[in-house]
Amino acid sequence: MQLRWAGRPLSGSAQLPASKSESNRALIIRALAGGGQLENLSDANDTELMQRLLATPLSADTLNAEDAGTVMRFLTAYLAVTGRQVLLTGTARMRQRPIGVLVDALRQLGARIDYTEQDGYPPLQLQGWEPQLDEQEPTELRVRGDISSQYISALMMVGNQLPAGLRLRLIGKVGSRPYIRMTQSLMQHFGGQCRDLGEVIEVRPQAYHSADYTIESDWSAASYWYAMVALGPAGSSITLPGLRQHSWQGDQAIVGIMAQLGVATEFNDNGVTLTQQPVSAGVEQDFTDCPDLAQTVAVVAAALGVPLVLTGLESLRIKETDRIAALQAELAKFGGALVDEGDERFRVPVAEFHVAGQTVETYHDHRMAMAFAPLALRGPLTVLAPTVVRKSYPQFWSELQKVGFEVSSQP
Secondary structure, eight states: OEEEEEEOOOOBOOOOOOOOHHHHHHHHHHHHTTOOOOOOOOSSSSHHHOOOOOOHOOOOOOEEOOOOHHHHHHHHHHHHHHHEEEEEETTTGGSSOOOOOHHHHHHHHHHEEEEESSTSSOOEEEEEEEEOOOSSSSSSEEETTTOOOHHHHHHHHHHGHHHTTTEEEEEEOOOHHHHHHHHHHHHTTOOOOOOOOSSEEOOSOOOOOOOOOOOOOOHHHHHHHHHHHHHHHOOOOEETTOOOOSSOOOGGGGGHHHEEEEEEEEEOOOOOEEEEEEOOOOEEEEOOOOGGGGGHHHHHHHHHHEEEEOOGGGGGGGGSSOOOHHHHHHHTTTOOOEEEEEETEEEOOOOOOOOSSEEOOTOOOHHHHHHHHGGGGGGGGSSSSSSGGTOOOHHHHHHHHHTOOEOOOOO
16 A cells, blocks of 8 residues: 655544444443444454354354454453353464463363364354352452563453452453453443452343443544644544543553643644644653553654653553564664563654655554555555554554545555
8 A cells, every 4th residue: 555645734523433442342241241232343353253153153163253353351250251162263463462361261161162273362162151150259369460461351341240340359460451451441331340449340141131332433543643733744633423431441541641742732622622732851751551552652753853751561562463563663664763662662763754655664563554645645555454454443544545645545
């Protein structure tokens, strides 16, 4: 995909996808609740895949989660507690992404799960569910807090299926805490009882009930438009409908981060309007609670020449690709860098950054494509395998065209 910008200030309105994080949690909880109307479900591939797999007949002997992390992890827990006997598999990359922590936890709760290839990794053969029925106290599990929060959310959502509920004791540093709070809020919306006590999360054996819910627009997707306003010509502005000032999404952190990188946010009844403002001299940001924003922020800082220190990137190694290695390789093409300073601390230094027709590899990662696309406001570039955006923002390229980007596909 070749991208160019005509040179005038960015303006207009961009349509965002609905949050797939909210959508996929709501779909699992609704399935356990037995009903409810969900409005504004995400049209991302991950969410459509979740819907299809949840609707698959009980007679199916194999379910394919493809490359969708939330689908693999949430479905593993859901299928376990509902007693399904089925093979759950995924793409070659998914079969390289660890799931042992979740499987070990579910086995302790009564799930019978076998690995069919490599221990600790999909595919998984689910063999049924045999919880202890005589328990008076919640089943207690000790779970590392620095693992993917999707493991923790998966266990939370099914915890009420245990006879006395579930107590999760989180050990060590807890990453992506806002996603845990999102899960808790959606559980409570559907009648579940869940308390977040910091190091301990308690889920009572209270059944979900049918409820309706409208999914918010996606703050992760909004981050790319923040990048465009930051990198656009003087006077650039964009309006994004469907975002809430009081959001359950952790990636709303982009508001404060991009305020330092030259973007002001004004909330209104319909969403937000982004405008340019002065840039800070330097930025230091912990991405523990918002790791999906790291690529976007790193690219913007490099292009603006703002020194950036990043911490909390531990989970980026096991995403759709090794996002740290991918960032390092692609930033170097433009003269930028992501320097590993040790102790999980990275730095984007000030460098002579230029955009002049480079080709961006996307590594089967939707966020690599969308994090680098805003650089087209500084010069022409080519994005390889552009269809990766279907994972979370299928209409991304068409939305760019609507606001004035020249977008042309290459064979």
